[in-house]
Amino acid sequence: MTSYSQPPEVVLAGRGIGKCYGEGPLASRALHPTDIEIRRGEVLVLMGPSGSGKTTLLSLLGLVLTPTEGEVLVGGWSAARASADELARLRQRRLGFVFQQFNLLPSLTAVENVAVPLLLGGVAWPEREARAARALELVGMGDRRQARPRQLSGGQQQRVAIARALVNDAPVLLCDEPTASLDGETGRGVLDTLGRLARAGRAVVVVTHDERVRAIADRLLQVVDGRVVPAEVPGVAHSANAAPPLAPTHRRMT
Amino acid sequence: MNGSIHPPPPTPGPGRLAGLALRMLLDTPMKSLGTLIGVVVSVFLMAQQASLLGGILGRVTSLVGKSGVDIWIASAATESTDATDTIPASKVGAAAGTPGVAWAAPVVQGFGKVTRPDGVRELVKVLGVEAPRYAGLPRTLAPGTSLASLRGSGRILLNLKDRPAFAMARPGDRVEVEGRATFVAGFYEGVDPHSPYYYVFANLDDARALTAFPPDRITYAAVGVAAGEDPRAVRARLQARFPDALVRTREELSAMEERYFLVRTPVGLVFGLGSVVAALVGAAIVAVTLYSTAIDRARDYGTLKAIGASRRDLLSLLLAQAWIFAAAGYAAGMAAFLVVRAHLPQLPMVVSPHLVAGVALAATLSCTLASLAAIRRVLKLDPAVVFRS
Numbered sequence: 001m002t003s004y005s006q007p008p009e010v011v012l013a014g015r016g017i018g019k020c021y022g023e024g025p026l027a028s029r030a031l032h033p034t035d036i037e038i039r040r041g042e043v044l045v046l047m048g049p050s051g052s053g054k055t056t057l058l059s060l061l062g063l064v065l066t067p068t069e070g071e072v073l074v075g076g077w078s079a080a081r082a083s084a085d086e087l088a089r090l091r092q093r094r095l096g097f098v099f100q101q102f103n104l105l106p107s108l109t110a111v112e113n114v115a116v117p118l119l120l121g122g123v124a125w126p127e128r129e130a131r132a133a134r135a136l137e138l139v140g141m142g143d144r145r146q147a148r149p150r151q152l153s154g155g156q157q158q159r160v161a162i163a164r165a166l167v168n169d170a171p172v173l174l175c176d177e178p179t180a181s182l183d184g185e186t187g188r189g190v191l192d193t194l195g196r197l198a199r200a201g202r203a204v205v206v207v208t209h210d211e212r213v214r215a216i217a218d219r220l221l222q223v224v225d226g227r228v229v230p231a232e233v234p235g236v237a238h239s240a241n242a243a244p245p246l247a248p249t250h251r252r253m254t
Numbered sequence: 255m256n257g258s259i260h261p262p263p264p265t266p267g268p269g270r271l272a273g274l275a276l277r278m279l280l281d282t283p284m285k286s287l288g289t290l291i292g293v294v295v296s297v298f299l300m301a302q303q304a305s306l307l308g309g310i311l312g313r314v315t316s317l318v319g320k321s322g323v324d325i326w327i328a329s330a331a332t333e334s335t336d337a338t339d340t341i342p343a344s345k346v347g348a349a350a351g352t353p354g355v356a357w358a359a360p361v362v363q364g365f366g367k368v369t370r371p372d373g374v375r376e377l378v379k380v381l382g383v384e385a386p387r388y389a390g391l392p393r394t395l396a397p398g399t400s401l402a403s404l405r406g407s408g409r410i411l412l413n414l415k416d417r418p419a420f421a422m423a424r425p426g427d428r429v430e431v432e433g434r435a436t437f438v439a440g441f442y443e444g445v446d447p448h449s450p451y452y453y454v455f456a457n458l459d460d461a462r463a464l465t466a467f468p469p470d471r472i473t474y475a476a477v478g479v480a481a482g483e484d485p486r487a488v489r490a491r492l493q494a495r496f497p498d499a500l501v502r503t504r505e506e507l508s509a510m511e512e513r514y515f516l517v518r519t520p521v522g523l524v525f526g527l528g529s530v531v532a533a534l535v536g537a538a539i540v541a542v543t544l545y546s547t548a549i550d551r552a553r554d555y556g557t558l559k560a561i562g563a564s565r566r567d568l569l570s571l572l573l574a575q576a577w578i579f580a581a582a583g584y585a586a587g588m589a590a591f592l593v594v595r596a597h598l599p600q601l602p603m604v605v606s607p608h609l610v611a612g613v614a615l616a617a618t619l620s621c622t623l624a625s626l627a628a629i630r631r632v633l634k635l636d637p638a639v640v641f642r643s
């Protein structure tokens with residue numbers, strides 16, 4: 001595994017990552033080789049038309065999809081040659097995922113769902129429960145610990161899913177359309193939660209079609225036909241570009 | 255190399271994921287219950303078939319095994335106690351004079367017809383044993399019967415189990431064998447034929463008379479080994495002395511009996527196959543359930559993969575599910591079998607430690623095999639599916 005010198009603020013990066021689905025004559029390019037850096041404390045928003053390659057990019061960054069070219073760096077270390085189990089451990093320790101469909105386990109209560117990454121990490125139950133309860137407090141779901149997913153509204157389920165993504169203190173949250181299954185009001189609540197988490201020091205990547213996400217975005221990238229291009233973020237102080245200045249220190253209040 | 259990037263895998267405590275496995279099963283209670291019933295029926299059938307086979311094989315070896323004889327000498331032309339010839343009576347004396355032999359006694363056996371009080375004539379195997387030792391007679395005599403009961407001519411011992419067929423015979427009752435009168439002197443237990451005929455024990459001379467057995471010949475020389483002697487060493491000595499005869503220890507002749515029975519009757523095949531089919535049916539039911547659940551739950555397993563479950567975690571999770579079925583199915587199936595067995599004492603169902611352990615092993619094995627397809631399916635699952643809506 002190779003180490004690269006890069007600013008310590010960069011918690012996750014893609015170096016020339018691209019993806020072709022299929023092989024030979026059937027191969028179709030979903031993402032052209034792309035450089036991308038994700039920094040501590042920022043909300044990076046990926047927007048773009050349907051089928052443009054946003055989920056593909058997020059899956060590559062999330063180490064659930066193997067790039068056709070290039071490599072993903074986690075905390076400065078290349079994941080290119082990691083085995084399937086090493087990738088699983090990296091995901092478990094370094095990355096938190098939030099999905100459009102929430103993907104909570106229906107058989108588990110909210111607190112048990114949130115504790116799953118800790119269970120996989122070998123943490124014992126009393127500590128698991130305490131940490132999961134704290135994560136639920138953080139997303140405002142502290143009073144619904146014992147609820148099953150089917151007893152919760154979509155927005156509540158998504159907040160539980162965010163708590164699950166947080167519970168391991170993973171420095172990066174990767175969210176694919178976190179508000180797409182939610183109504184307007186609920187979606188805004190979820191976005192606020194993500195914004196607060198970024199201000200508390202995490203890196204948050206959000207793939208979305210939701211225009212309201214501009215309110216919390218520090219940086220906005222457009223994905224068009226498998227290419228990543230910078231986009232304007234009206235109302236955001238520092239203009240968005242592919243390599244922005246570091247987030248101001250006052251926003252890192254861990 | 256940075257240790258925090260590639261942390262050591264968590265040491266999975268035994269059953270770390272068993273709780274999660276159980277919760278996933280309870281989430282589809284009807285499907286899980288149906289599967290469990292399948293395993294219960296499978297375990298029940300395995301236990302029942304295997305115990306019946308064990309019981310029948312126990313009967314097959316009971317004549318040889320329960321008579322207190324250490325070594326049997328028979329004709330070289332012997333495949334089992336049902337398929338044998340005769341040997342000269344002189345073998346008894348020669349055997350008795352062999353080092354390591356405590357005693358030797360003649361046993362004759364022949365088939366005849368017994369007439370039941372209701373007039374039905376049935377096949378009977380008459381075994382003639384010699385006073386005073388009565389070697390070859392079951393050592394398991396019924397209460398009220400002793401070796402001395404047989405002393406005196408024309409007396410026979412009946413199986414206690416056969417009393418109902420003989421109008422609840424009592425000592426002194428008359429029973430006709432091959433048209434000759436004999437008298438019930440008492441009863442024995444624990445030695446049962448595996449086929450529909452009776453074992454009747456009589457005095458040596460009476461047995462000869464009842465079955466027209468040649469006077470200078472016998473069927474077996476029954477040998478007792480002196481205290482402290484190794485039966486196998488004595489057997490070797492006797493075999494060397496009678497190269498033209500078959501000399502076998504009790505265990506060896508029992509094994510011969512079993513083998514003959516298993517080869518010559520379909521009983522072993524039927525019950526053995528019954529157990530195997532029961533195991534396969536159980537495995538198939540569990541396999542179908544686990545596999546179809548793995549498909550229904552692709553999103554759940556994909557999520558687990560995406561949020562960091564290793565291959566080993568997923569393996570434990572699916573094996574735990576299989577073993578929960580095996581354990582619960584075994585407990586309930588075995589309990590059901592023991593209850594049924596307690597209510598059907600007339601069936602020869604033997605529960606040995608081998609059977610208890612063997613069925614547990616078979617249930618675990620078949621459930622483990624059953625989980626393989628689901629395991630393969632889940633391990634091959636692409637974690638990227640979780641991002642597809």
Ligand SMILES: Nc1ncnc2c1ncn2[C@@H]1O[C@H](COP(=O)(O)OP(=O)(O)OP(=O)(O)O)[C@@H](O)[C@H]1O
Pocket residue numbers: 021022028029030048049050051052053054055056057
């Ligand atoms: N597993 C796959 N196999 C083959 N082609 C795929 C696969 N996944 C995605 N694609 C293709 O790659 C391209 C990019 O897909 P992707 O899901 O990344 O788009 P997206 O920007 O997330 O779209 P949406 O906004 O609709 O979610 C599309 O043309 C899609 O059809």
Ligand SMILES: [Mg+2]
Pocket residue numbers: 054055056
């Ligand atoms: Mg998408």
